[in-house]
Amino acid sequence: MKILIKDCYLCDLLRDSGVTTGDVAVEGNRLLKVGGEGELPLGWKPERVIDGKDHLCLPGLINCHTHAAMTLLRSYADDLPLMHWLEKKIWPMEARLTGDDVYWGTLLAIVEMIESGTTTFSDMYFFTDRVAEAVEVSGVRACLSRGLIGIGDSAEQGLEESRELLEKWQGAADGRISIWLGPHAPYTCPPDFLDKVLTLAQDYRAGIHVHVAETKDEIEQIAREYGKTPVAYLSERGVFRFPVLAAHCVYLTEEDIETLAAAGAAVAHNPESNMKLASGIAPIPELLAAGVTVGIGTDGASSNNNLDMFEEMRTAALLHKVNKGDPQVLPASQVLSMATRDGARALRLDDLGLLQPGYKADLILVNLNEAHLHPRHNPVAHMVYSARGGDVETVIIDGRIVMEGRKILTIDKERVLAEVEERARRLLS
Ligand SMILES: CSC[C@H]1O[C@@H](n2cnc3c(O)ncnc32)[C@H](O)[C@@H]1O
Numbered sequence: 221m222k223i224l225i226k227d228c229y230l231c232d233l234l235r236d237s238g239v240t241t242g243d244v245a246v247e248g249n250r251l252l253k254v255g256g257e258g259e260l261p262l263g264w265k266p267e268r269v270i271d272g273k274d275h276l277c278l279p280g281l282i283n284c285h286t287h288a289a290m291t292l293l294r295s296y297a298d299d300l301p302l303m304h305w306l307e308k309k310i311w312p313m314e315a316r317l318t319g320d321d322v323y324w325g326t327l328l329a330i331v332e333m334i335e336s337g338t339t340t341f342s343d344m345y346f347f348t349d350r351v352a353e354a355v356e357v358s359g360v361r362a363c364l365s366r367g368l369i370g371i372g373d374s375a376e377q378g379l380e381e382s383r384e385l386l387e388k389w390q391g392a393a394d395g396r397i398s399i400w401l402g403p404h405a406p407y408t409c410p411p412d413f414l415d416k417v418l419t420l421a422q423d424y425r426a427g428i429h430v431h432v433a434e435t436k437d438e439i440e441q442i443a444r445e446y447g448k449t450p451v452a453y454l455s456e457r458g459v460f461r462f463p464v465l466a467a468h469c470v471y472l473t474e475e476d477i478e479t480l481a482a483a484g485a486a487v488a489h490n491p492e493s494n495m496k497l498a499s500g501i502a503p504i505p506e507l508l509a510a511g512v513t514v515g516i517g518t519d520g521a522s523s524n525n526n527l528d529m530f531e532e533m534r535t536a537a538l539l540h541k542v543n544k545g546d547p548q549v550l551p552a553s554q555v556l557s558m559a560t561r562d563g564a565r566a567l568r569l570d571d572l573g574l575l576q577p578g579y580k581a582d583l584i585l586v587n588l589n590e591a592h593l594h595p596r597h598n599p600v601a602h603m604v605y606s607a608r609g610g611d612v613e614t615v616i617i618d619g620r621i622v623m624e625g626r627k628i629l630t631i632d633k634e635r636v637l638a639e640v641e642e643r644a645r646r647l648l649s
Protein backbone atom coordinates (compact mmCIF):
# COMPACT_ATOMS: atom_id res chain seq x y z
CA MET A 221 0.00 0.00 0.00
CA LYS A 222 1.23 3.52 -0.82
CA ILE A 223 0.37 5.97 1.96
CA LEU A 224 1.08 9.70 2.10
CA ILE A 225 0.85 11.51 5.44
CA LYS A 226 0.65 15.21 4.64
CA ASP A 227 1.91 18.13 6.65
CA CYS A 228 2.75 16.52 9.98
CA TYR A 229 5.31 17.56 12.57
CA LEU A 230 8.47 15.45 12.41
CA CYS A 231 11.28 15.05 14.87
CA ASP A 232 14.68 13.68 13.98
CA LEU A 233 15.85 11.73 17.01
CA LEU A 234 19.07 10.78 15.27
CA ARG A 235 20.26 14.35 15.04
CA ASP A 236 18.15 15.82 17.85
CA SER A 237 17.67 18.80 15.52
CA GLY A 238 14.25 19.84 16.77
CA VAL A 239 10.91 19.54 15.09
CA THR A 240 10.12 20.31 11.44
CA THR A 241 7.02 19.87 9.31
CA GLY A 242 6.66 17.82 6.16
CA ASP A 243 5.17 14.76 4.51
CA VAL A 244 5.86 11.08 5.09
CA ALA A 245 5.52 8.58 2.25
CA VAL A 246 5.19 4.84 2.82
CA GLU A 247 5.44 2.16 0.17
CA GLY A 248 4.97 -1.48 1.05
CA ASN A 249 6.39 -1.95 4.54
CA ARG A 250 9.08 0.75 4.20
CA LEU A 251 9.38 4.49 4.61
CA LEU A 252 10.05 6.05 1.23
CA LYS A 253 10.30 9.71 2.10
CA VAL A 254 10.38 11.56 5.43
CA GLY A 255 10.26 15.35 5.20
CA GLY A 256 13.17 16.45 3.01
CA GLU A 257 14.83 13.03 3.06
CA GLY A 258 14.30 10.41 0.37
CA GLU A 259 12.88 10.64 -3.14
CA LEU A 260 9.45 9.90 -4.57
CA PRO A 261 9.77 8.17 -7.95
CA LEU A 262 8.38 10.22 -10.84
CA GLY A 263 4.61 9.81 -11.06
CA TRP A 264 4.37 8.20 -7.57
CA LYS A 265 0.69 8.23 -6.53
CA PRO A 266 -0.50 7.37 -3.00
CA GLU A 267 -3.46 5.04 -2.57
CA ARG A 268 -4.23 6.65 0.80
CA VAL A 269 -3.66 10.23 1.93
CA ILE A 270 -3.78 11.00 5.65
CA ASP A 271 -4.02 14.59 6.87
CA GLY A 272 -1.14 14.97 9.35
CA LYS A 273 -1.84 18.59 10.25
CA ASP A 274 -1.54 19.24 14.00
CA HIS A 275 -0.11 15.76 14.47
CA LEU A 276 3.39 14.67 15.47
CA CYS A 277 4.67 11.67 13.57
CA LEU A 278 6.93 9.39 15.64
CA PRO A 279 8.44 5.96 15.22
CA GLY A 280 6.13 3.42 16.90
CA LEU A 281 6.98 2.90 20.55
CA ILE A 282 8.82 -0.28 21.53
CA ASN A 283 7.91 -2.05 24.77
CA CYS A 284 11.08 -4.00 25.53
CA HIS A 285 9.79 -6.19 28.33
CA THR A 286 6.30 -7.41 29.10
CA HIS A 287 4.22 -10.49 29.79
CA ALA A 288 1.27 -9.57 27.59
CA ALA A 289 -1.30 -12.11 28.79
CA MET A 290 -0.87 -10.90 32.36
CA THR A 291 -3.58 -8.39 31.49
CA LEU A 292 -5.80 -11.25 32.75
CA LEU A 293 -4.28 -10.73 36.21
CA ARG A 294 -4.44 -6.92 36.26
CA SER A 295 -5.17 -5.84 39.84
CA TYR A 296 -5.62 -9.43 40.90
CA ALA A 297 -2.63 -9.09 43.30
CA ASP A 298 -1.40 -5.62 44.22
CA ASP A 299 0.86 -4.08 46.85
CA LEU A 300 3.15 -7.06 47.39
CA PRO A 301 6.91 -7.60 46.99
CA LEU A 302 8.10 -9.64 44.00
CA MET A 303 8.71 -13.08 45.50
CA HIS A 304 5.54 -13.12 47.59
CA TRP A 305 3.56 -11.79 44.62
CA LEU A 306 4.98 -14.47 42.29
CA GLU A 307 5.00 -17.50 44.58
CA LYS A 308 1.76 -16.98 46.52
CA LYS A 309 -0.44 -15.23 43.99
CA ILE A 310 0.72 -15.17 40.37
CA TRP A 311 2.23 -18.60 39.78
CA PRO A 312 -0.71 -20.51 41.35
CA MET A 313 -3.11 -18.52 39.17
CA GLU A 314 -0.96 -18.90 36.03
CA ALA A 315 -1.05 -22.68 36.57
CA ARG A 316 -4.78 -22.46 35.79
CA LEU A 317 -4.41 -20.56 32.51
CA THR A 318 -5.31 -22.33 29.27
CA GLY A 319 -3.92 -21.63 25.81
CA ASP A 320 -7.17 -19.83 24.94
CA ASP A 321 -6.84 -17.61 28.03
CA VAL A 322 -3.33 -16.63 26.96
CA TYR A 323 -4.54 -15.92 23.41
CA TRP A 324 -7.32 -13.57 24.56
CA GLY A 325 -5.21 -12.00 27.33
CA THR A 326 -2.50 -11.26 24.77
CA LEU A 327 -5.05 -9.73 22.38
CA LEU A 328 -6.26 -7.46 25.18
CA ALA A 329 -2.66 -6.38 25.76
CA ILE A 330 -2.23 -5.74 22.04
CA VAL A 331 -5.38 -3.59 21.95
CA GLU A 332 -4.05 -1.57 24.88
CA MET A 333 -0.60 -1.28 23.31
CA ILE A 334 -1.84 -0.21 19.88
CA GLU A 335 -4.20 2.32 21.47
CA SER A 336 -1.24 3.85 23.31
CA GLY A 337 1.20 3.88 20.38
CA THR A 338 3.24 0.72 20.93
CA THR A 339 3.97 -1.07 17.68
CA THR A 340 6.53 -3.63 18.90
CA PHE A 341 6.75 -5.58 22.13
CA SER A 342 9.11 -8.11 23.64
CA ASP A 343 7.24 -10.82 25.53
CA MET A 344 8.08 -13.68 27.88
CA TYR A 345 5.26 -16.08 28.70
CA PHE A 346 3.95 -19.58 28.02
CA PHE A 347 1.50 -20.98 25.45
CA THR A 348 3.73 -18.89 23.20
CA ASP A 349 2.23 -20.50 20.10
CA ARG A 350 -1.00 -18.74 21.04
CA VAL A 351 0.82 -15.46 21.73
CA ALA A 352 2.28 -15.72 18.22
CA GLU A 353 -1.21 -16.28 16.76
CA ALA A 354 -2.44 -13.11 18.50
CA VAL A 355 0.52 -11.17 17.09
CA GLU A 356 -0.09 -12.56 13.62
CA VAL A 357 -3.78 -11.63 13.43
CA SER A 358 -3.43 -8.20 15.04
CA GLY A 359 -0.64 -6.90 12.80
CA VAL A 360 1.81 -5.86 15.53
CA ARG A 361 5.51 -6.67 15.68
CA ALA A 362 6.90 -8.78 18.52
CA CYS A 363 9.89 -10.66 19.89
CA LEU A 364 8.49 -13.70 21.67
CA SER A 365 10.11 -15.99 24.19
CA ARG A 366 8.72 -19.03 25.96
CA GLY A 367 9.54 -18.38 29.64
CA LEU A 368 11.81 -21.19 30.81
CA ILE A 369 11.92 -22.35 34.40
CA GLY A 370 14.62 -24.95 35.02
CA ILE A 371 13.33 -26.30 38.30
CA GLY A 372 10.30 -28.58 38.52
CA ASP A 373 8.59 -30.87 36.07
CA SER A 374 8.17 -28.64 33.03
CA ALA A 375 11.85 -27.74 32.41
CA GLU A 376 12.35 -30.09 29.44
CA GLN A 377 8.93 -29.27 28.01
CA GLY A 378 9.84 -25.57 27.95
CA LEU A 379 13.01 -26.30 26.00
CA GLU A 380 11.15 -28.49 23.53
CA GLU A 381 8.47 -25.83 23.03
CA SER A 382 11.17 -23.22 22.46
CA ARG A 383 12.72 -25.40 19.76
CA GLU A 384 9.31 -25.81 18.09
CA LEU A 385 8.71 -22.06 18.24
CA LEU A 386 12.07 -21.37 16.63
CA GLU A 387 11.25 -23.83 13.84
CA LYS A 388 7.70 -22.59 13.27
CA TRP A 389 7.59 -18.89 14.05
CA GLN A 390 11.06 -17.34 13.52
CA GLY A 391 10.51 -14.61 10.91
CA ALA A 392 6.79 -15.45 10.57
CA ALA A 393 3.99 -12.94 9.86
CA ASP A 394 6.04 -11.28 7.10
CA GLY A 395 8.99 -10.94 9.46
CA ARG A 396 6.99 -9.29 12.25
CA ILE A 397 7.69 -12.15 14.68
CA SER A 398 11.12 -12.97 16.09
CA ILE A 399 11.72 -15.78 18.55
CA TRP A 400 14.06 -15.44 21.51
CA LEU A 401 14.90 -17.86 24.30
CA GLY A 402 13.51 -16.89 27.71
CA PRO A 403 15.36 -18.37 30.69
CA HIS A 404 13.23 -16.75 33.37
CA ALA A 405 15.87 -15.64 35.89
CA PRO A 406 19.09 -16.78 37.60
CA TYR A 407 17.07 -18.01 40.60
CA THR A 408 14.85 -20.27 38.45
CA CYS A 409 17.57 -21.48 36.07
CA PRO A 410 20.31 -23.69 37.60
CA PRO A 411 23.63 -24.07 35.72
CA ASP A 412 22.91 -27.37 33.93
CA PHE A 413 19.59 -26.01 32.69
CA LEU A 414 21.18 -22.78 31.46
CA ASP A 415 23.69 -24.87 29.55
CA LYS A 416 20.82 -26.56 27.68
CA VAL A 417 19.29 -23.16 26.88
CA LEU A 418 22.62 -22.00 25.47
CA THR A 419 22.94 -25.10 23.29
CA LEU A 420 19.59 -24.17 21.79
CA ALA A 421 20.71 -20.55 21.38
CA GLN A 422 23.80 -21.80 19.56
CA ASP A 423 21.81 -24.15 17.30
CA TYR A 424 19.35 -21.44 16.25
CA ARG A 425 21.46 -18.28 16.69
CA ALA A 426 18.76 -16.99 19.04
CA GLY A 427 18.93 -14.16 21.57
CA ILE A 428 18.39 -14.53 25.32
CA HIS A 429 15.69 -12.58 27.18
CA VAL A 430 16.11 -12.93 30.96
CA HIS A 431 15.12 -11.19 34.23
CA VAL A 432 18.34 -10.14 35.99
CA ALA A 433 19.18 -8.65 39.39
CA GLU A 434 15.65 -7.43 40.02
CA THR A 435 15.50 -7.50 43.83
CA LYS A 436 17.75 -7.61 46.88
CA ASP A 437 16.31 -11.08 47.60
CA GLU A 438 17.65 -12.29 44.25
CA ILE A 439 21.11 -10.85 44.96
CA GLU A 440 21.17 -12.60 48.34
CA GLN A 441 19.90 -15.91 46.98
CA ILE A 442 22.41 -16.04 44.11
CA ALA A 443 25.24 -15.00 46.45
CA ARG A 444 24.23 -17.82 48.82
CA GLU A 445 23.97 -20.44 46.08
CA TYR A 446 26.86 -19.47 43.79
CA GLY A 447 28.91 -16.89 45.68
CA LYS A 448 28.54 -14.27 42.95
CA THR A 449 26.23 -11.64 41.49
CA PRO A 450 23.44 -12.65 39.07
CA VAL A 451 25.32 -11.01 36.17
CA ALA A 452 28.55 -12.85 37.11
CA TYR A 453 26.59 -16.11 37.37
CA LEU A 454 25.14 -15.68 33.87
CA SER A 455 28.49 -14.54 32.53
CA GLU A 456 30.29 -17.58 33.88
CA ARG A 457 27.78 -19.86 32.13
CA GLY A 458 28.51 -18.08 28.83
CA VAL A 459 25.15 -16.35 28.45
CA PHE A 460 26.77 -13.13 27.23
CA ARG A 461 28.27 -14.86 24.22
CA PHE A 462 24.76 -14.42 22.76
CA PRO A 463 22.64 -11.32 22.19
CA VAL A 464 21.13 -10.63 25.63
CA LEU A 465 18.13 -8.57 26.68
CA ALA A 466 18.38 -8.27 30.46
CA ALA A 467 15.18 -7.08 32.12
CA HIS A 468 15.28 -4.93 35.27
CA CYS A 469 19.00 -4.88 36.27
CA VAL A 470 18.21 -2.96 39.45
CA TYR A 471 21.13 -4.20 41.56
CA LEU A 472 24.39 -4.07 39.60
CA THR A 473 27.98 -3.69 40.72
CA GLU A 474 30.42 -1.61 38.68
CA GLU A 475 31.89 -4.86 37.44
CA ASP A 476 28.42 -6.08 36.36
CA ILE A 477 27.96 -2.88 34.35
CA GLU A 478 31.33 -3.43 32.70
CA THR A 479 30.36 -7.01 31.88
CA LEU A 480 27.10 -5.89 30.26
CA ALA A 481 28.85 -3.13 28.31
CA ALA A 482 31.71 -5.33 27.12
CA ALA A 483 29.27 -8.01 25.97
CA GLY A 484 27.04 -5.56 24.07
CA ALA A 485 24.11 -6.74 26.20
CA ALA A 486 20.99 -4.56 26.29
CA VAL A 487 18.88 -3.69 29.32
CA ALA A 488 15.09 -3.35 29.50
CA HIS A 489 14.29 -0.71 32.10
CA ASN A 490 10.91 -1.18 33.83
CA PRO A 491 10.63 1.75 36.23
CA GLU A 492 6.93 1.44 37.13
CA SER A 493 7.07 -2.27 37.89
CA ASN A 494 10.24 -1.72 39.94
CA MET A 495 8.46 1.04 41.85
CA LYS A 496 5.20 -0.83 42.39
CA LEU A 497 6.88 -4.00 43.68
CA ALA A 498 9.27 -1.73 45.63
CA SER A 499 12.16 -3.59 43.98
CA GLY A 500 14.39 -0.52 43.69
CA ILE A 501 15.82 1.94 41.15
CA ALA A 502 17.98 0.63 38.30
CA PRO A 503 21.29 2.48 37.69
CA ILE A 504 20.22 3.69 34.25
CA PRO A 505 22.45 6.80 34.07
CA GLU A 506 25.46 4.62 34.93
CA LEU A 507 24.49 2.00 32.31
CA LEU A 508 24.08 4.70 29.67
CA ALA A 509 27.42 6.25 30.63
CA ALA A 510 29.05 2.83 30.17
CA GLY A 511 27.56 2.61 26.66
CA VAL A 512 24.91 -0.04 27.39
CA THR A 513 21.82 0.10 25.15
CA VAL A 514 18.78 0.68 27.36
CA GLY A 515 15.20 0.21 26.17
CA ILE A 516 12.03 0.76 28.19
CA GLY A 517 9.41 -1.82 29.17
CA THR A 518 6.21 -1.86 31.16
CA ASP A 519 6.61 -5.42 32.49
CA GLY A 520 3.27 -7.24 32.82
CA ALA A 521 -0.03 -5.48 33.53
CA SER A 522 -0.13 -7.16 36.91
CA SER A 523 2.88 -5.24 38.23
CA ASN A 524 2.39 -1.88 36.51
CA ASN A 525 -0.75 -1.91 36.02
CA ASN A 526 -1.03 -0.66 32.45
CA LEU A 527 0.94 -0.98 29.22
CA ASP A 528 1.12 2.73 28.36
CA MET A 529 4.66 3.53 27.18
CA PHE A 530 3.99 7.30 27.38
CA GLU A 531 3.47 6.88 31.11
CA GLU A 532 6.55 4.68 31.35
CA MET A 533 8.69 7.29 29.56
CA ARG A 534 7.50 10.02 31.92
CA THR A 535 8.17 7.84 34.96
CA ALA A 536 11.67 6.93 33.72
CA ALA A 537 12.54 10.58 33.14
CA LEU A 538 11.22 11.79 36.49
CA LEU A 539 12.47 8.88 38.60
CA HIS A 540 16.12 9.28 37.69
CA LYS A 541 16.06 13.06 38.08
CA VAL A 542 14.77 12.85 41.63
CA ASN A 543 16.99 9.88 42.43
CA LYS A 544 20.12 11.75 41.36
CA GLY A 545 18.92 15.15 42.56
CA ASP A 546 19.71 16.42 39.06
CA PRO A 547 17.02 17.61 36.58
CA GLN A 548 19.46 17.25 33.68
CA VAL A 549 19.58 13.48 34.04
CA LEU A 550 17.67 11.65 31.25
CA PRO A 551 16.45 14.58 29.13
CA ALA A 552 13.26 14.08 27.12
CA SER A 553 14.96 13.41 23.77
CA GLN A 554 17.07 10.66 25.34
CA VAL A 555 14.03 9.00 26.94
CA LEU A 556 12.09 9.15 23.66
CA SER A 557 15.09 7.56 21.97
CA MET A 558 15.12 4.79 24.60
CA ALA A 559 11.46 4.06 23.80
CA THR A 560 12.06 3.95 20.03
CA ARG A 561 15.53 3.72 18.48
CA ASP A 562 17.33 2.19 21.47
CA GLY A 563 14.46 -0.24 21.99
CA ALA A 564 14.90 -1.43 18.41
CA ARG A 565 18.62 -1.87 18.99
CA ALA A 566 17.95 -3.76 22.23
CA LEU A 567 15.72 -6.17 20.30
CA ARG A 568 18.26 -6.39 17.47
CA LEU A 569 15.65 -5.19 15.00
CA ASP A 570 17.48 -3.47 12.18
CA ASP A 571 15.79 -0.75 10.18
CA LEU A 572 13.37 0.05 13.01
CA GLY A 573 12.90 2.82 15.55
CA LEU A 574 13.75 5.83 13.37
CA LEU A 575 11.85 7.81 10.77
CA GLN A 576 14.34 7.38 7.94
CA PRO A 577 13.78 6.40 4.31
CA GLY A 578 14.41 2.66 3.98
CA TYR A 579 13.40 1.94 7.57
CA LYS A 580 10.37 -0.24 8.39
CA ALA A 581 7.14 1.76 8.26
CA ASP A 582 6.14 1.49 11.94
CA LEU A 583 4.89 4.91 12.95
CA ILE A 584 2.29 6.72 15.02
CA LEU A 585 0.51 10.04 14.72
CA VAL A 586 -0.05 11.87 17.98
CA ASN A 587 -2.84 14.45 18.04
CA LEU A 588 -1.34 17.70 19.32
CA ASN A 589 -4.71 19.45 19.38
CA GLU A 590 -5.25 18.72 23.05
CA ALA A 591 -5.14 21.21 25.92
CA HIS A 592 -2.27 19.43 27.65
CA LEU A 593 -0.17 19.63 24.45
CA HIS A 594 -0.43 23.42 23.99
CA PRO A 595 1.49 25.61 23.40
CA ARG A 596 3.92 23.74 21.16
CA HIS A 597 7.21 25.07 22.51
CA ASN A 598 8.78 21.63 22.44
CA PRO A 599 6.73 18.72 21.03
CA VAL A 600 9.49 16.22 21.89
CA ALA A 601 9.32 17.21 25.56
CA HIS A 602 5.52 17.01 25.30
CA MET A 603 5.81 13.33 24.29
CA VAL A 604 7.66 12.50 27.50
CA TYR A 605 6.25 14.92 30.05
CA SER A 606 2.70 15.72 28.91
CA ALA A 607 1.29 13.22 26.40
CA ARG A 608 -0.82 10.18 27.18
CA GLY A 609 -1.44 7.00 25.28
CA GLY A 610 -4.92 8.28 24.45
CA ASP A 611 -3.42 11.07 22.32
CA VAL A 612 -2.32 8.55 19.69
CA GLU A 613 -4.70 8.84 16.75
CA THR A 614 -3.23 6.65 14.02
CA VAL A 615 -0.91 3.64 14.08
CA ILE A 616 0.86 2.13 11.08
CA ILE A 617 2.83 -1.10 11.47
CA ASP A 618 4.84 -2.70 8.68
CA GLY A 619 3.16 -0.30 6.27
CA ARG A 620 -0.38 -1.32 7.29
CA ILE A 621 -2.84 1.01 9.02
CA VAL A 622 -3.86 -0.84 12.20
CA MET A 623 -5.54 2.06 13.99
CA GLU A 624 -7.15 5.12 12.42
CA GLY A 625 -9.13 7.80 14.24
CA ARG A 626 -8.54 5.65 17.37
CA LYS A 627 -10.40 2.69 15.87
CA ILE A 628 -8.40 -0.51 15.73
CA LEU A 629 -8.92 -2.06 12.32
CA THR A 630 -7.39 -5.49 12.85
CA ILE A 631 -9.05 -6.66 16.07
CA ASP A 632 -12.66 -6.87 17.24
CA LYS A 633 -12.09 -4.95 20.49
CA GLU A 634 -15.60 -5.56 21.89
CA ARG A 635 -15.15 -9.31 21.48
CA VAL A 636 -11.74 -9.17 23.21
CA LEU A 637 -13.15 -7.27 26.18
CA ALA A 638 -16.05 -9.73 26.53
CA GLU A 639 -13.81 -12.80 26.25
CA VAL A 640 -11.36 -11.48 28.83
CA GLU A 641 -14.11 -10.57 31.31
CA GLU A 642 -15.57 -14.05 31.12
CA ARG A 643 -12.18 -15.76 31.39
CA ALA A 644 -11.06 -13.60 34.33
CA ARG A 645 -14.31 -14.46 36.14
CA ARG A 646 -13.75 -18.16 35.53
CA LEU A 647 -10.15 -17.97 36.74
CA LEU A 648 -11.19 -16.53 40.08
CA SER A 649 -14.15 -18.83 40.56
C1 LIG B 1 7.67 -18.35 32.82
S1 LIG B 1 6.95 -17.09 31.85
C2 LIG B 1 7.44 -15.56 32.62
C3 LIG B 1 7.12 -15.51 34.09
O1 LIG B 1 7.59 -14.31 34.62
C4 LIG B 1 6.71 -13.90 35.61
N1 LIG B 1 6.94 -12.50 35.94
C5 LIG B 1 6.17 -11.44 35.69
N2 LIG B 1 6.74 -10.32 36.14
C6 LIG B 1 7.93 -10.70 36.67
C7 LIG B 1 8.96 -10.01 37.31
O2 LIG B 1 8.92 -8.69 37.49
N3 LIG B 1 10.02 -10.69 37.73
C8 LIG B 1 10.08 -12.04 37.60
N4 LIG B 1 9.11 -12.75 37.01
C9 LIG B 1 8.04 -12.10 36.57
C10 LIG B 1 5.37 -14.21 35.03
O3 LIG B 1 4.38 -14.20 36.01
C11 LIG B 1 5.62 -15.56 34.40
O4 LIG B 1 5.40 -16.59 35.31
Ligand SMILES: [Zn+2]
Pocket residue numbers: 285286287431467519520
Ligand atom coordinates in the same frame (compact mmCIF):
# COMPACT_ATOMS: atom_id res chain seq x y z
ZN1 LIG C 1 9.10 -9.41 33.73
